[in-house]
Amino acid sequence: MTRIPVLLAFVTTFGSAQWLETTMHLGDSFPAALCYNAVNNKVYSAGAEIGYVSIINGATNWLSAMAEVGSVPWDLCYNPNSNKVYCANSGSNDITVIGGASDQVITTLAAGDCPSALCHNSVNNRVYCANYNGGSVTVIDGASDQVVATVPAGDWPRALCYNPVNNKIYCANEGSVSVTVISGATNQVVATVVVGYSPYALCYNPQNNRVYCADFGSNTVTVIGGASNQVVNTVSVGYFPFDLCYNSRDNRIYCTSYCNEGEVAVIDCNSDAVIATVTAGDNPCALHYSPTNNKVYCANCESNNVTVIGGTSNEVLRTIDVGAYPVDMCYNPVQNRMYVANYEGASISVLRDSAAAIAEEPAVPCAATGHSTIVRGALVLKQLGQQRRASLFDVSGNAVAELHPGANDVGHLPPGAYLLRSGAEAVTKVILAR
Numbered sequence: 141m142t143r144i145p146v147l148l149a150f151v152t153t154f155g156s157a158q159w160l161e162t163t164m165h166l167g168d169s170f171p172a173a174l175c176y177n178a179v180n181n182k183v184y185s186a187g188a189e190i191g192y193v194s195i196i197n198g199a200t201n202w203l204s205a206m207a208e209v210g211s212v213p214w215d216l217c218y219n220p221n222s223n224k225v226y227c228a229n230s231g232s233n234d235i236t237v238i239g240g241a242s243d244q245v246i247t248t249l250a251a252g253d254c255p256s257a258l259c260h261n262s263v264n265n266r267v268y269c270a271n272y273n274g275g276s277v278t279v280i281d282g283a284s285d286q287v288v289a290t291v292p293a294g295d296w297p298r299a300l301c302y303n304p305v306n307n308k309i310y311c312a313n314e315g316s317v318s319v320t321v322i323s324g325a326t327n328q329v330v331a332t333v334v335v336g337y338s339p340y341a342l343c344y345n346p347q348n349n350r351v352y353c354a355d356f357g358s359n360t361v362t363v364i365g366g367a368s369n370q371v372v373n374t375v376s377v378g379y380f381p382f383d384l385c386y387n388s389r390d391n392r393i394y395c396t397s398y399c400n401e402g403e404v405a406v407i408d409c410n411s412d413a414v415i416a417t418v419t420a421g422d423n424p425c426a427l428h429y430s431p432t433n434n435k436v437y438c439a440n441c442e443s444n445n446v447t448v449i450g451g452t453s454n455e456v457l458r459t460i461d462v463g464a465y466p467v468d469m470c471y472n473p474v475q476n477r478m479y480v481a482n483y484e485g486a487s488i489s490v491l492r493d494s495a496a497a498i499a500e501e502p503a504v505p506c507a508a509t510g511h512s513t514i515v516r517g518a519l520v521l522k523q524l525g526q527q528r529r530a531s532l533f534d535v536s537g538n539a540v541a542e543l544h545p546g547a548n549d550v551g552h553l554p555p556g557a558y559l560l561r562s563g564a565e566a567v568t569k570v571i572l573a574r
Contacts, residue, residue, distance in 0.1 A: 157457060157458065157493055158435070158448045158457060158458045158460060159460070159491070159492060160460055160461070160462070160489060160490070160491060161201075161477065161490045161492040162489075162490040163463065163487055163488070163489050163490070164196070164201065164203070164487060164488045164489075164490070165485075165487045166194055166203075166486050166487060166488065167190075167486060168187075168189055168190060168486055169185065169187035169189065169190055169192070169194060169486050170187055170188045170189040170190070170484070170486050171185040171186065171187055171188070171194070171467075171481035171482065171483060171486070171488060172186050172187075172188035172213065172214055172215075172467060172468065172483060173185070173186040173213070173214060173215045173216045173467075173481065174186075174216065174468050174469065174470040174479055174481050174488075175216035175217060175218045175225065176198070176218065176470045176471065176472055176479075176537035177218050177223070177225065177240045177537075178220070178473065178474065178537050178559055179220065179223050179240060179241075179557075180223070180240050180241055181198035181199055181472070181474055182195055182196060182197065182198055182204070183195075183196040183198055183470060183472060183479050184196075184216050184218075184225050184227075184238075185479075185481060185488055186209075186213035186214065186215070186216050186227055188212050188213060188214060188483070189212075191208060191209055191210060191211055191212070191213065191229075192206045192207065192208055192209065192213075193206065193207045193209050193213060193216070193225070193236075193238060194206055195238075195243050196488070198474060198475060199474075199475060201490055204243070205243035207227075207236070207238045207244070207245055208245065209227045209236035209245070210227075210229025210231065210232035210233075210236055210248065211229055211230075211231030211232035212229060212230045212231030212232070213227045213228065213229050213230075213236070214228055214229070214230040214255070214256050215227070215228040215256060215257050215258045216228075216258065217258035217259060218240070218260070218537075219265070219267055219282045220260075220262070220534060220556065220557065221260075221282055221556070222265065222282045222283060223239070223240035223241060224237055224238065224239060224240055224246065224282070224285075225237070225238040225240060226238075226258055226267050226269075226280070228251065228256060228257065228258050229255065230254045230255055230256050230272070233250065233251055233252065233253055233254065233255065233271075234248050234250055234251055235248065235251050235255060235258075235269055235278070235280065236248050237285050246285060249278075249280060249285065249286075249287055250287065251271055251278045251287075252269075252271025252273075252274030252278055252290065253271055253272070253273035254272040254273040254274065255269045255270070255278065256270060256271070256272040256298060257269070257270040257272075257298060257299050257300045258270075258300065259300040259301060259302050259309065260282070260302065261302055261307070261324045262302075262534070262554045262556065263304060263324055263325075263554055264307070264324050264325065265282035265283055266280060266281060266282055266288070266324065267279075267280040267282055268300055268302075268309050268311075268322070270293065270297040270298060270299070270300050270311055272296055272297060272298055273296070275292065275293055275294065275295055275297065275313075276290050276291060276292055276293055276297070277290070277293050277297065277309070277311055277320070277322065278290055279291060288327065289327040291320075291322055291327055291328070291329060292320075292329065293311045293320040293329075294313025294315065294316025294318045294320055294332070295314070295315030295316040296313060296314040297311045297312065297313050297314070298312060298313075298314045298339075298340065299311070299312040299339070299341050300342065301342035301343060301344045301351060302324075302344065303344050303349070303351065304346070304553070304554050305346065305349050305366055305367075306349070306366050306367055307323070307324035307325055308321055308323060308330070308366070309324055310322075310342050310344075310353075310364070312335075312339035312340065312341065312342050312353055313339065314338050314339060314340065314356075317334060317335060317336070317337055317338070317339070318332050318333060319332070319333045319335055319339060319342070319351070319353055319362075319364065320332055321333060321369050333362075333364050333369060333371060334371070335355055335362035335364075335371070336353070336355025336357065336358030336359075336360045336362055337355055337356070337357030337358040338355065338356040338357035339354065339355055339356070339362070340354045340355070340356040340381065340382055341353070341354040341381075341382065341383045341384045342354075342384065343384035343385060343386050343393060344366075344386070345386055345391070345393065345409050346388075346540070347388070347391050347409065348409050348410070349365070349366035349367060350363050350364060350365060350366055350409070351363070351364040351366060352364075352384055352386075352393050352395075352407070354377075354381035354382060354383065354384050355381060356380050356382060356398070357380075359376060359377060359379055359380070359381065360374050360375060360381070361374070361375040361377055361381060361384070361395055361405075361407065362374055362375075363375065363412055372412075373412040375405075375407055375412055375413070375414060377395050377397065377405040377407075378397030378399075378402075378403045378405055378417065379398075379399045380397055380398040380399055381395045381396065381397060381398070381405075382395075382396045382398035382424070382425055383395070383396045383424075383425060383426050383427045384396075384427065385427035385429050385436065386429060387429050387434070387436060388429070388431055388531075388539050388540075388541065388542050389431060389434050389452075390434070390451050390452055391408070391409045391410060392406055392407060392408055392409060392451070393406075393409055394406055394407070394429075394438075395407065396424040396425065396427060396438060397424070398423050398425060400422050400423065400442070401419070401422065402420045402421060402422060402440065403417050403418060403419055403420060403424075404417070404418040404420050404424060404438055404447070404449065405417055405418075406418065406454050415454070416454035418447075418449050418454055418455070418456060419456065420438045420440055420447040421440025421447055421459065422440055422441075422442035423440060423441050423442040423443075424438045424439065424440045424441070424447070425439060425440070425441045425466075426438070426439040426441075426466065426467060426468050427469075428469040428471055428478060429451070429471075429539065430471055430476075430478060430493075431473075431531040431533075431539035431542060432473060432531055433451075433493050434450070434451035434452060435448055435449060435450060435451055435457065435493075436448070436449040437449075437469055437478050437480075439462075439468070439469055439480055440466070441465045441466055441467055441483075444464050444465065444466065445459050445460060445461045445462060445466075446459070446460045446462055446466060446478075446480060446489075447459050460489075462480050462482055462485075462489035462491075463480075463482025463484075463485025463487040463488075463489055464482055464483070464484035464485035465482060465483045465484035465485065466480045466481065466482050466485075466489070467481055467482075467483045468480075468481040470537065471537050472537060473531070473533045473537055473559060473561050474559070474561075475492075476492060476493060477490050477491065477492050478490070478491040478492070479491075519532070519543065519560075519570065519572075521544070530542075530543040530560060530561060530562035531543065531560075531562075532550070532553075532558050532560050532561075532570070533558060533560075533561060534556070534558055534559075540553055540558070541553065550572055553572055554572075555571075555572050556571070556572060557569065557570075557571055558570045558572060
């Protein structure tokens with residue numbers, strides 16, 4: 141195996157709150173997707189042109205290993221139940237499974253034609269793969285790594301998301317103007333929901349138990365009830381809605397408009413109305429939320445930069461230049477870093493908040509009553525010092541709850557391991573039990 145040289149370029153100017161900490165150049169990797177493993181604090185980058193997944197140490201930002209996968213790896217998904225990473229290889233029609241601790245390839249599984257999107261079911265420990273040209277979803281058992289079902293979907297399934305409250309998987313079918321709803325328990329299609337033209341992206345809102353679908357060809361976002369499988373609202377947004385993300389603190393959905401001089405529409409989830417339109421760069425194609433900083437990061441692929449938006453203010457805080465054609469992002473809650481995959485730049489930019497860089501010493505960690513990491517029903521936090529809030533993450537690095545001093549109801553979350561984060565670097569492991 142030929143190792144790709146990594147060049148780290150450090151930026152030492154802290155003129156504003158958000159800054160470019162490091163750029164990692166990955167040779168001819170052309171990173172197309174990123175994901176985060178919070179158990180081992182690693183970032184994974186799928187190199188679409190070389191058939192490798194680069195594995196980065198989240199603490200040091202150094203390339204620690206590379207795993208050889210199939211042809212044209214296009215999406216990544218972390219399975220926290222089994223500590224594995226799944227890579228959808230769109231060119232070889234298969235899925236590579238990588239051990240989270242070992243960095244070794246465990247197995248390769250056959251998928252449908254052009255696997256292009258992945259998601260994980262934490263209740264049943266299953267991984268789902270949308271096969272874009274195959275009109276189907278491949279279902280993998282996360283414990284045995286065996287394909288247990290192939291579920292029919294619509295034409296050109298391109299996006300997936302998971303609803304843990306009702307244990308459902310949603311598949312956006314770009315060519316069928318529909319979203320296929322799959323039972324996580326039975327692997328059966330329970331509904332087909334008609335949405336706008338060319339559905340491109342999906343996002344789940346746990347607070348209102350709704351799924352939001354970006355309709356690229358209709359300039360709308362369709363809102364689907366998590367329990368009812370019915371359309372409950374249709375929201376008009378800007379031209380060519382392309383990607384979505386959720387702000388758990390302010391209960392908002394963000395939607396990019398994929399065009400020159402692009403915009404980000406901010407949707408209030410209580411009213412399902414657009415409350416702000418934020419100017420971004422050219423062709424904004426990816427969004428990611430940082431609950432620690434309550435900021436939304438928008439990657440603008442044609443202007444080679446990232447727009448940082450205040451989660452409460454809806455104002456542009458800063459625009460940060462990154463590598464050429466940024467297409468994906470993932471968040472490391474332990475070091476409070478946002479990783480940006482620059483496809484044409486063959487690099488990964490690491491963004492950080494200067495507040496975290498100024499004070500590297502950990503704050504006093506907030507803890508459950510009795511300092512126990514095992515919680516049932518309510519998570520009780522002691523005082524947070526200068527911090528007014530804390531955030532609870534699943535071990536994939538996704539924010540699942542915003543917390544406050546006192547009792548926090550977490551009974552709606554699936555049992556398992558989580559990370560509780562307050563301040564710049566204070567992290568506590570929490571086990572939710574029934």
